[in-house]
Amino acid sequence: xxxxxxxxxxxxxxxxxxxxxxxxxxxxxxxxxxxxxxxxxxxxxxxxxxxxxxxxxxxxxxxxxxxxxxxxxxxxxxxxxxxxxxxxxxxxxxxxxxxxxxxxxxxxxxxxxxxxxxxxxxxxxxxxxxxxxxxxxxxxxxxxxxxxxxxxxxxxxxxxxxxxxxxxxxxxxxxxxxxxxxxxxxxxxxxxxxxxxxxxxxxxxxxxxxxxxxxxxxxxxxxxxxxxxxxxxxxxxxxxxxxxxxxxxxxxxxxxxxxxxxxxxxxxxxxxxxxxxxxxxxxxxxxxxxxxxxxxxxxxxxxxxxxxxxxxxxxxxxxxx
Amino acid sequence: xxxxxxxxxxxxxxxxxxxxxxxxxxxxxxxxxxxxxxxxxxxxxxxxxxxxxxxxxxxxxxxxxxxxxxxxxxxxxxxxxxxxxxxxxxxxxxxxxxxxxxxxxxxxxxxxxxxxxxxxxxxxxxxxxxxxxxxxxxxxxxxxxxxxxxxxxxxxxxxxxxxxxxxxxxxxxxxxxxxxxxxxxxxxxxxxxxxxxxxxxxxxxxxxxxxxxxxxxxxxxxxxxxxxxxxxxxxxxxxxxxxxxxxxxxxxxxxxxxxxxxxxxxxxxxxxxxxxxxxxxxxxxxxxxxxxxxxxxxxxxxxxxxxxxxxxxxxxxxxxxxxxxxxxxxxxxxxxxxxxxxxxxxxxxxxxxxxxxxxxxxxxxxxxxxxxxxxxxxxxxxx
Numbered sequence: 054x055x056x057x058x059x060x061x062x063x064x065x066x067x068x069x070x071x072x073x074x075x076x077x078x079x080x081x082x083x084x085x086x087x088x089x090x091x092x093x094x095x096x097x098x099x100x101x102x103x104x105x106x107x108x109x110x111x112x113x114x115x116x117x118x119x120x121x122x123x124x125x126x127x128x129x130x131x132x133x134x135x136x137x138x139x140x141x142x143x144x145x146x147x148x149x150x151x152x153x154x155x156x157x158x159x160x161x162x163x164x165x166x167x168x169x170x171x172x173x174x175x176x177x178x179x180x181x182x183x184x185x186x187x188x189x190x191x192x193x194x195x196x197x198x199x200x201x202x203x204x205x206x207x208x209x210x211x212x213x214x215x216x217x218x219x220x221x222x223x224x225x226x227x228x229x230x231x232x233x234x235x236x237x238x239x240x241x242x243x244x245x246x247x248x249x250x251x252x253x254x255x256x257x258x259x260x261x262x263x264x265x266x267x268x269x270x271x272x273x274x275x276x277x278x279x280x281x282x283x284x285x286x287x288x289x290x291x292x293x294x295x296x297x298x299x300x301x302x303x304x305x306x307x308x309x310x311x312x313x314x315x316x317x318x319x320x321x322x323x324x325x326x327x328x329x330x331x332x333x334x335x336x337x338x339x340x341x342x343x344x345x346x347x348x349x350x351x352x353x354x355x356x357x358x359x360x361x362x363x364x365x366x367x368x369x370x371x372x373x374x
Numbered sequence: 375x376x377x378x379x380x381x382x383x384x385x386x387x388x389x390x391x392x393x394x395x396x397x398x399x400x401x402x403x404x405x406x407x408x409x410x411x412x413x414x415x416x417x418x419x420x421x422x423x424x425x426x427x428x429x430x431x432x433x434x435x436x437x438x439x440x441x442x443x444x445x446x447x448x449x450x451x452x453x454x455x456x457x458x459x460x461x462x463x464x465x466x467x468x469x470x471x472x473x474x475x476x477x478x479x480x481x482x483x484x485x486x487x488x489x490x491x492x493x494x495x496x497x498x499x500x501x502x503x504x505x506x507x508x509x510x511x512x513x514x515x516x517x518x519x520x521x522x523x524x525x526x527x528x529x530x531x532x533x534x535x536x537x538x539x540x541x542x543x544x545x546x547x548x549x550x551x552x553x554x555x556x557x558x559x560x561x562x563x564x565x566x567x568x569x570x571x572x573x574x575x576x577x578x579x580x581x582x583x584x585x586x587x588x589x590x591x592x593x594x595x596x597x598x599x600x601x602x603x604x605x606x607x608x609x610x611x612x613x614x615x616x617x618x619x620x621x622x623x624x625x626x627x628x629x630x631x632x633x634x635x636x637x638x639x640x641x642x643x644x645x646x647x648x649x650x651x652x653x654x655x656x657x658x659x660x661x662x663x664x665x666x667x668x669x670x671x672x673x674x675x676x677x678x679x680x681x682x683x684x685x686x687x688x689x690x691x692x693x694x695x696x697x698x699x700x701x702x703x704x705x706x707x708x709x710x711x712x713x714x715x716x717x718x719x720x721x722x723x724x725x726x727x728x729x730x731x732x733x734x735x736x737x738x739x740x741x742x743x744x745x746x747x748x749x750x751x752x753x754x755x756x757x
Binding site for chain 2: 054085086239289
């Protein structure tokens with residue numbers, strides 16, 4: 054491994070982001086080739102987190118653009134502060150300021166103080182160092198917006214007709230995330246490095262829980278991770294992600310549990326299952342089955358046993374559907 | 375890398391990367407010249423002695439969606455074999471020596487052991503002759519006429535066809551979007567803050583609703599092959615379509631939607647085949663549709679849903695039940711499509727009791743026995 058990649062990995066880990074080689078390598082390439090990174094994956098695998106951690110480790114600002122359906126260029130880039138402009142004009146009228154041309158008055162209200170910078174413009178015009186620009190859930194924005202984004206990401210400059218062209222002095226590090234509710238355009242994908250993040254495997258999940266949940270003992274972390282590995286393989290309406298694992302581990306800690314036992318699990322199942330049907334399916338005997346299976350196994354076998362336990366649970370559930 | 379001829383090595387590496395990119399492009403990955411340039415830059419930026427590093431680094435440049443990843447991984451292993459990159463370079467050098475005597479400088483390329491030679495000729499052959507056969511030659515053949523060995527190939531062809539359809543559909547969406555109109559109500563409201571002077575216009579675009587697909591697939595013995603391919607096809611098109619809900623039945627209905635959440639369709643299919651209790655058993659269409667109507671249709675069917683039933687209609691149950699249930703389905707769904715692979719056979723007439731009972735309540739009766747007919751089906755999946 055290149056020392057630079059190892060360095061990135063350890064920098065991310067220092068920010069309590071448990072990473073793997075693919076992630077660290079992609080982050081390194083993004084910095085080296087100065088290209089945006091497009092991160093895709095299931096909900097709750099830590100896509101957004103990468104941008105946050107990257108900003109923290111570079112000690113720079115994180116600028117976030119949350120996408121939504123109908124997001125347009127003006128709310129992403131800049132807007133004129135219309136009420137303030139209006140107020141300014143009225144005040145001038147009231148004060149009867151004479152001897153000023155219309156042109157002067159216009160120049161005054163279309164100047165920096167009346168400009169509302171939105172995330173993209175802020176990222177481009179950042180004064181001292183390259184910020185991290187997070188364009189979150191880009192799949193929720195419209196295709197028109199995607200085309201506009203493409204333009205900004207290729208030149209890192211925008212033209213404001215009344216003010217002139219703003220060009221980035223420090224090109225931001227760009228991270229885009231997508232939940233794949235729709236396919237992004239080829240042009241945008243082409244512009245980006247691509248990273249697919251899957252649910253973590255057993256070892257990684259243990260490490261993540263241990264780094265995020267303070268004071269948790271290794272045994273409980275392993276049991277929680279093992280349980281989650283099984284649950285993610287059971288057919289459910291909504292598969293829980295990493296955020297759920299962490300919430301759950303914290304809930305168990307709050308109940309002073311130091312290992313999984315049925316009562317505590319049933320009481321806290323709501324932390325990982327967010328659908329009534331799913332809770333009904335797993336609570337009670339099925340949860341107990343998983344706990345006892347996990348309890349029987351040696352930690353090093355937990356990683357491989359999850360699929361077969363999940364299959365058994367699925368079989369038990371099958372007659373109901 | 376500490377080699378005697380860094381220049382030559384560099385050129386070989388370039389050639390290898392170009393070859394690798396070409397191979398990926400043949401396998402329908404999105405690899406344009408700009409990706410190739412990035413791949414070359416990447417190769418210069420990472421530790422070439424570290425195979426894993428090269429693999430993950432190039433992967434972030436050369437893939438662009440999760441479906442690409444297995445193809446990439448498998449192509450990488452195939453192209454770079456199990457040797458570290460330096461060795462691969464040597465191999466290309468060797469094959470160069472074999473084919474072009476002028477290129478021989480023979481100072482550091484020691485004669486390889488026999489095994490290595492074999493490998494190298496294989497590797498270059500693969501580059502000249504893509505393993506991938508064009509879709510067209512496969513399109514007209516009935517799925518059941520393929521040998522088990524060809525299955526992977528058809529599966530790949532299905533992906534390609536689905537991908538082409540998906541692109542076409544999304545282009546059409548964009549064109550209709552442009553025809554947007556002014557939304558008076560929202561315009562008035564938005565401009566209240568300007569004292570009623572109309573400054574901003576609110577526009578409305580025709581909202582495009584992706585059709586939801588509900589698939590009910592017969593997996594009795596006679597239908598196994600066709601069902602598999604239909605499932606693969608629909609899931610490959612999932613980005614253009616709305617959500618796909620799927621059920622399988624032979625004697626009993628089972629919901630299998632969640633199996634497909636894992637991403638790997640082949641794994642999902644194998645799991646379903648292993649776990650669904652009566653996969654490849656007999657058929658009870660009427661009963662299965664009844665349990666769908668009772669348990670699921672309220673939740674899943676509306677006027678924007680395309681319901682696809684795939685079955686040969688050879689029902690062992692009561693035909694009047696089937697007719698009644700079909701009527702119920704047609705009332706709720708936007709469109710009912712019945713796919714019968716037997717229709718691909720010219721001599722077939724839908725005389726089976728079940729089939730003739732169902733037909734009056736079907737909007738589209740089609741076959742799905744080969745690639746061409748799947749492609750045709752793609753065009754009907756819009757309500």
